Structure formats: structure tokens, C-alpha cells
Amino acid sequence: MTATATRVLVLNSGSSSVKYQLIDMNDGTRLAVGLVERIGEQTSRLAHTPLAAGGDKRETEGAIADHDAALKAVATELAADGLGLDSPQLAAIGHRVVHGGLKFTEPTVIDDAVLKEIERLVPVAPLHNPANLTGIRTAQAMRPDLPQVAVFDTAFHATMPEYAARYAIDVETADAHRIRRYGFHGTSHAYVSRKTAALLGKDPSEVNVIVLHLGNGASASAVAGGRCVDTSMGLTPLEGLVMGTRSGDIDPAVTFHLKRVAGMSTDEIDVLLNKKSGLIGLCGDNDMREIRRRIDEGDERARLAFDIYIHRLKKYIGAYSAVLGRVDAVAFTAGVGENAAPVREAAVAGLEEMGMAVDASLNAVRSDEPRLISPEYARVAVAVVPTDEELEIAQQTYALVNA
Incomplete structure (x- = not known):
């Protein structure tokens, strides 16, 4: 990462969609935002807004076969605005990952071991973690040299005491199958609770x-x-x-x-x-x-x-x-x-x-x-x-x- 690298690309990969934002961390300015939806269908849609250039929203429709094709389309849109993924100003890619279990309670740089653990958690997040994994692997393939960071929806709630996190079922069964209360929307709850305190001074x-x-x-x-x-x-x-x-x-x-x-x-x-x-x-x-x-x-x-x-x-x-x-x-x-x-x-x-x-x-x-x-x-x-x-x-x- 160069000294001038102050941009972070945030990716939120769903089962048939990718939401993204490119943010300059100097002042939190959004440089571009967008959404790819209906991935895998003939009527896929990409909506991209280059906020840095004050440009209008651009929308394209047509078949986007998979997440790899979706992220390549996103990269093309960003490059058209001089914000390409190959920019030396890009510091990292941050990925929303829904379930981090008990292991991931902080943002984590993604490596093979982290990917395996996210995959191991698929049974408790079958609708979300597989899509998150697909987005991560696609982004890694496009920029293998760039830090990729997972930020977990469950992390903020990891501070719950055991008496709040445990269900009243047989402990051995619960532990064997990782059954407990994890909570979600953690990034939102963290952000809003801090902002509320600031509002109160x-x-x-x-x-x-x-x-x-x-x-x-x-x-x-x-x-x-x-x-x-x-x-x-x-x-x-x-x-x-x-x-x-x-x-x-x-x-x-x-x-x-x-x-x-x-x-x-x-x-x-x-x-x-x-x-x-x-x-x-x-x-x-x-x-x-x-x-x-x-x-x-x-x-x-x-x-x-x-x-x-x-x-x-x-x-x-x-x-x-x-x-x-x-x-x-x-x-x-x-x-x-x-x-x-x-x-x-x-x-x-x-x-x-x-x-x-x-x-x-x-x-x-x-x-x-x-x-x-x-x-x-x-x-x-x-x-x-x-x-x-x-x-x-x-x-x-x-x-x-x-x-």
C-alpha cells in the first residue's frame, strides 16, 4: 500500500447482487456507488453513479452470468471514471460478511484460513455466507496484491454476556452445533450507537x-x-x-x-x-x-x-x-x-x-x-x-x- 492510498472499495455480495461503494478515507467522501442485481439472469442490471465527477447515474441491462462477471463490470465502470481497481490510491477492499461465529469478533485480513472458517460457518448462514465468499474470491482474483478485509455483521454483538447469548437447551448439543445467539446488523448498531452518543455530546x-x-x-x-x-x-x-x-x-x-x-x-x-x-x-x-x-x-x-x-x-x-x-x-x-x-x-x-x-x-x-x-x-x-x-x-x- 502506497502512502497516497486512501481509498477503500466496500463490497456487499448477496446471492444475486453486489452493492458497492468507493470511499476516500481522507474525509469519508463517496467517489462512486452502485448496484449489480439479478446476477445469473438474462435481465441483469448494473446501476453506477460516479459521485466524484458529479456525473449522472449510468444504467446498463443484459445478462451477467456470475459474480466474477459482475465485479469485472463494476471495475470497468470505475475505470471509466478514472477510479479503476488498479489505482495506486486504492488501499484495500472491505467485504461485508454476515456470519463470523465466535471466532471473528474484529475486522480481519482475509487469508486461506479465514476463508475456510467463513466456509465452515455456512450451515448457520446458508443464505449469506456463500455469497460473501464468492465476492471475496472474485475480488482476490482481480487484485491478489491488495489487502482484503472481512467485516462481520455478528462482531459487534460478541460482547454479549453468556447469559444473554446462550439458549436454554442442552449445553453439549448447543456447543456441538454452534447453537447460540450471535446477532446481526452489527455494523449498523455499532455506527448508530456511537453517533447517538455524539449527538448527546x-x-x-x-x-x-x-x-x-x-x-x-x-x-x-x-x-x-x-x-x-x-x-x-x-x-x-x-x-x-x-x-x-x-x-x-x-x-x-x-x-x-x-x-x-x-x-x-x-x-x-x-x-x-x-x-x-x-x-x-x-x-x-x-x-x-x-x-x-x-x-x-x-x-x-x-x-x-x-x-x-x-x-x-x-x-x-x-x-x-x-x-x-x-x-x-x-x-x-x-x-x-x-x-x-x-x-x-x-x-x-x-x-x-x-x-x-x-x-x-x-x-x-x-x-x-x-x-x-x-x-x-x-x-x-x-x-x-x-x-x-x-x-x-x-x-x-x-x-x-x-x-
Whole structure:
């Protein structure tokens, strides 16, 4: 790495997509952002925006066979803007990896041993880790000389005490099959908890925060003095809050019941709970904007879905208030958390005795900046803090390669 190498390429490889951002770590400026989707289909699409040059978004469609072809297409787009992967200014490539198990609790430079361990974790992250691995191997082939760093979704939650991380099942069985609560969205929870402390003018070590990451996937965390002490997702991203298509918390015996009484296979139950449940299972929509529109039109099914969603949120706010003992702030983030004022209002409504309230006029403001939406008299600050997982990955990657 040269002394002038200050750029980090962040790659988030999904099963049929690659999201990417090129960031200059001198000031956090995004030089380019983009998305390749529907990889492996005839109708693949690449959308690329060269922010450094102030250029317009460029979109191309056509078959992109695999991740290797996708990353080569990304490299071509970056090179067209003078930002190619062969640039001496590129310091490293940071990869989002969903599951790091107990072994990876910090950003890690990727070598063969790291790749084998990520692969060993595939059984506990079958939808995510294989795609992450494909992206890493493709990037390594393109720039074998460049540091490649894995930043794990589970890492921030590794500080959970054993009594929060363990399930109450036979210990030997749990250990043999790595069954425990790992948590996810860790880069978001880390970033937002720090930003919330800064918004309050305090060091993270001084602040207890409940972070509510509400997107299509949703999770809550209890962060005490900068360290996660509990989180809602568990062995997989299925546990916890009601989500766009995932059920969240459910009696485990429901799966046995569906198998015995409905004759459903394990795979069918998996699809039901992960892709056909949550908001879409309750009312047929997983877009909160559409659900609110339907509620305004008097749709009772949409209203019930919203009420179930909010009820679960309140339960976690209450539970994590008890876990933390003292709550300094509740922070809403991600697509729904940042943009759906009715969700924020409803989630906090009735919690005044716990020191939480929302100011209607402040809550109605739309902004890309971190902001408080609670009245001055509230004992607990309620905040909206836009997340930036890509910047968090870039910062962790850059810090590691410069250590």
C-alpha cells in the first residue's frame, strides 16, 4: 500500500447482487456507488453513479452470468471514471460478511484460513455466507496484491454476556452445533450507537442506548457504554422483531405443528417463516409506506399488521430498558426507522412513565442528519440517526490495514 492510498472499495455480495461503494478515507467522501442485481439472469442490471465527477447515474441491462462477471463490470465502470481497481490510491477492499461465529469478533485480513472458517460457518448462514465468499474470491482474483478485509455483521454483538447469548437447551448439543445467539446488523448498531452518543455530546462509554434498526430486516440492541449486551436476532436473522417477510419471535413448537399437522417439509417451513411471514404474511405488503396508505383508507388487515409490528417493538424497548437499567437514548435507524414518522410515534406512545416521548413537530421533520425528536423535558432522548454501514465497513477496513 502506497502512502497516497486512501481509498477503500466496500463490497456487499448477496446471492444475486453486489452493492458497492468507493470511499476516500481522507474525509469519508463517496467517489462512486452502485448496484449489480439479478446476477445469473438474462435481465441483469448494473446501476453506477460516479459521485466524484458529479456525473449522472449510468444504467446498463443484459445478462451477467456470475459474480466474477459482475465485479469485472463494476471495475470497468470505475475505470471509466478514472477510479479503476488498479489505482495506486486504492488501499484495500472491505467485504461485508454476515456470519463470523465466535471466532471473528474484529475486522480481519482475509487469508486461506479465514476463508475456510467463513466456509465452515455456512450451515448457520446458508443464505449469506456463500455469497460473501464468492465476492471475496472474485475480488482476490482481480487484485491478489491488495489487502482484503472481512467485516462481520455478528462482531459487534460478541460482547454479549453468556447469559444473554446462550439458549436454554442442552449445553453439549448447543456447543456441538454452534447453537447460540450471535446477532446481526452489527455494523449498523455499532455506527448508530456511537453517533447517538455524539449527538448527546458524550463519549460512547458514558451512554446507554437502545438501537432500533428497522428496515425490511429489523433488529434491536441494548448497548451499554459502547458495548452490546443484548440483541434481538439470534442464531439466524429470523429471531426478534416483526420484519418485512420474517416472523421474528415465534413459539418453536409452531414448526413441529406445521410438520406434523400440515405436513410441511423443513424447507417449506423455512420459506414460510423467512419469506412469507412478518408484514407480508399479515397483510400482503412489506412496504411500510403502502401499509400506512392502506390504514389511512380504513384497511383493517393493514392496521392489525401495523399494531402487531408496534407491539413487538414496544416489548423490546421495555425489555432492553430493564436490561440496561438506565437508558439515555432510543435511536431509530434504517429505512423504516429513518423515514416512517408514524412508526416512531407509535413505538414510543404510552412510554412517558419510562421517560420517553416524541415531539410531533420534530418527528415530522425529514432530514439526512442525526437529530433528536423528543421534547426537552423527556428524561430519555429519542433520536433518528441515519445508519451508514458502508462507511463503518470502510473505516474498520482502513484502520486495520493502517494499524
